[in-house]
Amino acid sequence: MLDASTIASPGMPPVKPLQASRLALSGRPVVALAGNPNTGKSTVFNALTGLRQHTGNWPGKTVARHDGLCVSAGRELVLVDLPGTYSLLANSAEEVIARDFICFARPDATIVVVDATCLRRNLNLVLQVAEITPRVVVCLNLIDEARRKGIEIDAPALARDLGVPVVPAVARDGLGLDQLVATVLAVVDGQVVPQPVLPRYAHDVETRAARIAAALEPMLDGRLNRRWVALRLIEGDPTIIQSIAEQRIDG
Numbered sequence: 001m002l003d004a005s006t007i008a009s010p011g012m013p014p015v016k017p018l019q020a021s022r023l024a025l026s027g028r029p030v031v032a033l034a035g036n037p038n039t040g041k042s043t044v045f046n047a048l049t050g051l052r053q054h055t056g057n058w059p060g061k062t063v064a065r066h067d068g069l070c071v072s073a074g075r076e077l078v079l080v081d082l083p084g085t086y087s088l089l090a091n092s093a094e095e096v097i098a099r100d101f102i103c104f105a106r107p108d109a110t111i112v113v114v115d116a117t118c119l120r121r122n123l124n125l126v127l128q129v130a131e132i133t134p135r136v137v138v139c140l141n142l143i144d145e146a147r148r149k150g151i152e153i154d155a156p157a158l159a160r161d162l163g164v165p166v167v168p169a170v171a172r173d174g175l176g177l178d179q180l181v182a183t184v185l186a187v188v189d190g191q192v193v194p195q196p197v198l199p200r201y202a203h204d205v206e207t208r209a210a211r212i213a214a215a216l217e218p219m220l221d222g223r224l225n226r227r228w229v230a231l232r233l234i235e236g237d238p239t240i241i242q243s244i245a246e247q248r249i250d251g
């Protein structure tokens with residue numbers, strides 16, 4: 001069970017190990033890149049950061065971490081290429097890393113790169129990210145492949161349905177990436193405020209989530225999305241408690 005002493009440990013210095021990269025310590029906005037494997041995430045990352053990259057490992061993990069600097073219109077953004085995942089439900093080290101980064105490092109925006117040829121599978125991750133943070137931009141990639149298969153996606157309609165910006169792209173050819181960066185900057189600057197349309201659960205789940213979220217407020221103190229943590233606790237996910245304890249979210 002969640003216990004206040006796990007989360008609020010007076011006397012411990014607040015540390016944010018997930019943020020500690022040379023590039024991210026600079027005060028530049030941080031943008032996470034999430035996506036299913038093989039959606040073109042690294043292609044987007046490489047196109048936007050070029051040789052301005054730094055590779056290391058995630059703290060305590062053997063999974064590689066790639067940070068890069070994106071320079072556009074006189075602005076600098078730190079891009080973090082998260083491990084490719086199908087969900088954020090902590091089924092693997094990669095999923096825990098992606099979830100914890102979005103949750104605890106609290107990037108200024110998160111790009112979710114999706115494969116336009118199999119949108120249904122990819123949207124699952126979009127919704128899971130949007131449940132943690134509203135600052136989401138969808139990069140609708142591989143639209144060349146989708147066209148070849150006779151799939152046409154109405155990006156403005158998708159953006160309306162999701163409540164977040166959707167930017168079509170062919171990352172391999174660099175198409176759509178200027179628009180992607182412009183959209184991300186607009187979200188980072190607060191000119192565009194995404195309002196994700198989130199899943200609603202069965203009435204009793206919602207009631208319990210609201211009750212647990214209210215009880216969590218003094219412990220989380222606005223630093224984590226209480227509703228999201230409450231839903232994970234209802235789900236019985238032990239890794240979220242461990243991650244909160246590791247991050248030493250304290251007062």
Ligand SMILES: Nc1nc2c(ncn2[C@@H]2O[C@H](COP(=O)(O)OP(=O)(O)O)[C@@H](O)[C@H]2O)c(=O)[nH]1
Pocket residue numbers: 035036037038039040041042043044084141142143144145169170171172173
């Ligand atoms: N046709 C097409 N291929 C792409 C596009 N973007 C990336 N790819 C290719 O898709 C494959 C997987 O890309 P990668 O960036 O490694 O995906 P990741 O696993 O999400 O990082 C590579 O062969 C890329 O060249 C695109 O927009 N169109």
Ligand SMILES: [Mg+2]
Pocket residue numbers: 041042043084
């Ligand atoms: Mg990759």
